[in-house]
Each structure stands twice: as C-alpha cells, then as structure tokens.
Amino acid sequence: MNTLKFTKKSEVATEQHNQEVYKEKVTKIFDKNINIYIPNNLSLFITNVCNSKCFFCINSNYTNHDDSDEFYYKSLEKVLNNLSPEEFEITITGGEPTIKIERFVNTLKMCHDRGFHFRTISTDGLNLLKKYNGKEVCEYMVEYGAVHNISISRMAIYNNKEIMGCDSVTDTDIEKLAYFFNNHDAEMRMSCNLISGYVDSMDKILEYVDHYQKLGVPTVMFRELVGIKNSPKMIDVFKPSKEFKKIDYIIAEVYDVEVYEYKDYIVKHYIQKESHNTSVKNTSFRNGILREGFSGNIIKKFEEE
Numbered sequence: 001m002n003t004l005k006f007t008k009k010s011e012v013a014t015e016q017h018n019q020e021v022y023k024e025k026v027t028k029i030f031d032k033n034i035n036i037y038i039p040n041n042l043s044l045f046i047t048n049v050c051n052s053k054c055f056f057c058i059n060s061n062y063t064n065h066d067d068s069d070e071f072y073y074k075s076l077e078k079v080l081n082n083l084s085p086e087e088f089e090i091t092i093t094g095g096e097p098t099i100k101i102e103r104f105v106n107t108l109k110m111c112h113d114r115g116f117h118f119r120t121i122s123t124d125g126l127n128l129l130k131k132y133n134g135k136e137v138c139e140y141m142v143e144y145g146a147v148h149n150i151s152i153s154r155m156a157i158y159n160n161k162e163i164m165g166c167d168s169v170t171d172t173d174i175e176k177l178a179y180f181f182n183n184h185d186a187e188m189r190m191s192c193n194l195i196s197g198y199v200d201s202m203d204k205i206l207e208y209v210d211h212y213q214k215l216g217v218p219t220v221m222f223r224e225l226v227g228i229k230n231s232p233k234m235i236d237v238f239k240p241s242k243e244f245k246k247i248d249y250i251i252a253e254v255y256d257v258e259v260y261e262y263k264d265y266i267v268k269h270y271i272q273k274e275s276h277n278t279s280v281k282n283t284s285f286r287n288g289i290l291r292e293g294f295s296g297n298i299i300k301k302f303e304e305e
C-alpha cells in the first residue's frame with residue numbers, strides 16, 4: 001500500500017524506529033521455526049465489532065463474530081507468553097478496538113506487563129475520552145505505554161459520516177486528545193484514505209493537513225485503498241509543488257521512501273515494491289488464531305471449549 005506521511009519536524013525525533021529498516025531472524029513460535037522480520041508487527045484484533053460501516057472495509061466478513069471474554073483472554077495470554085517482546089511489537093486493531101473498553105484496557109495491560117512495545121493503536125477515536133473505572137481511556141493508553149502512532153481514522157474533514165457511516169469524533173475532542181497526548185509524549189495522528197470525491201487531490205491533502213495541524217495533531221497519514229475499483233492512486237494524487245524540497249531517498253526491502261521538507265513538516269512518501277523475500281513481515285491474532293500476515297499460514301490455533 002502506498003502511503004504519505006506528514007510529520008511536524010519537532011516530532012520526528014519521537015518516532016519509535018525507522019519502519020523502513022528491518023532485520024531478519026529464525027525464531028521459534030510455539031512448535032514452528034519461522035523466519036521473521038524484526039521488529040515483527042503483531043496485529044491484535046480485540047474485537048470484530050465496529051461502529052462504522054466503511055464501504056472499503058476488509059473486515060466485513062467478521063463483524064458478527066467475537067470470542068467470549070474468557071477464551072479471548074486465555075488464548076491471548078498464551079500467545080503473549082510465547083512471543084518475545086524483543087522480536088514483536090503490538091498493533092491494536094479491530095473492528096473498533098475501543099468498542100469493548102474493558103478488553104481494550106486489559107489487553108494494553110497484558111502487553112505492557114510482559115514488556116511489549118506498542119507500534120500502532122488504530123481507532124476511530126470516539127471512545128478515547130470515555131471513562132472506565134474512573135479514568136479516561138486515553139489515560140490508560142499513556143499508563144501502559146500505548147503512545148506511538150495513535151492513529152485516528154477520519155476520511156474527510158466535514159463529511160466523514162457519509163463514508164464511515166457513523167458519527168465521528170468531533171474537532172473539539174480531537175483538539176482535547178491532541179493536547180492530552182502531546183503533553184504526555186504520545187504521538188497522535190490522523191489517518192485518511194484517498195477516496196474519489198473526498199480526499200482525492202493534492203489540494204485536498206494539504207487542506208486536510210492544515211485543518212488537523214490547527215487542532216494540534218502532529219502527524220497526518222494518507223493511504224491509497226487496495227482492491228477497490230477506480231479509487232485514487234497515490235502516484236496520481238501526490239504532486240509535490242516547488243515548496244516540497246526532496247532531501248532523501250531511502251531504499252528498503254518493502255518500500256522505497258522519498259523524503260521531503262515541506263514548511264515545518266517532514267513528508268515521507270512510501271512507495272511499495274514487490275518483495276521476493278519470503279520472511280514473515282507481519283503476524284496477526286484474531287479469534288484464537290495466530291497467523292502469518294492477516295490471512296497467511298496458521299501458526300497456532302486455539303479452540304473455544
């Protein structure tokens with residue numbers, strides 16, 4: 001997937017690591033020896049339920065099925081106890097992971113207590129200011145170290161509901177969240193897909209960046225949709241003007257990265273390329289199944305009794 005990322009220059013130093021740089025290693029996961037990229041991104045699907053109804057959702061087959069809490073916690077515990085925090089980083093996703101607030105908070109704690117770092121928290125942001133056991137959800141995120149790439153999905157500045165089919169977090173709440181996370185060394189970002197009729201041009205990209213910068217959000221990401229006919233391609237939409245000064249070009253295994261300076265941003269254009277390397281780059285855990293990627297080989301399957 002080709003992506004574009006605007007990060008305030010003042011925040012670049014807080015990036016967790018250079019995601020374009022990986023190492024490889026054969027590691028034992030349960031009873032299998034698997035050649036993986038390190039750090040490996042383990043996506044934990046906390047729930048399949050989502051309040052949104054995005055037309056481009058790749059999770060729609062799962063939305064009616066969630067494990068019992070007992071099975072979820074037991075199987076997750078076994079997975080986390082089997083993996084090394086030195087080799088795996090956690091992405092929290094779903095469905096909407098905060099729709100089940102208790103699971104969300106408990107999962108953060110389970111990962112944190114075992115020494116795992118969080119790579120990304122993927123959410124629509126609606127529940128981050130909600131209280132659970134006397135504290136706001138965003139406070140638990142800081143407490144448990146879920147402070148990198150807090151990625152809030154919003155597909156348009158004003159008419160997000162037309163695309164995501166649900167109320168979106170308000171600008172007022174985005175401003176509050178940005179203020180809170182900025183003051184706790186946490187990196188919040190807005191995440192937007194290129195969609196025809198919405199954010200589908202360079203002008204609209206810059207308008208979106210400008211809007212959220214004014215609300216205090218330090219990073220904004222744009223992605224092109226995969227597998228959706230006639231959706232805009234990043235290569236057609238990203239037309240850097242003279243104000244974008246190219247400062248680097250990084251060649252990596254999965255992406256090449258064009259790096260620009262633009263006003264007070266560093267802009268990275270990730271251009272996906274074909275990789276012939278068969279090492280496992282990502283893993284996922286969903287419904288009791290740990291697997292390579294989102295739909296690859298099963299590494300371990302737990303059955304609900």
Ligand code: SF4
Pocket residue numbers: 050051052053054056057058059060094095096124153164
């Ligand atoms: S927010 Fe994500 S999980 Fe929910 S419907 Fe949209 S794409 Fe699917």
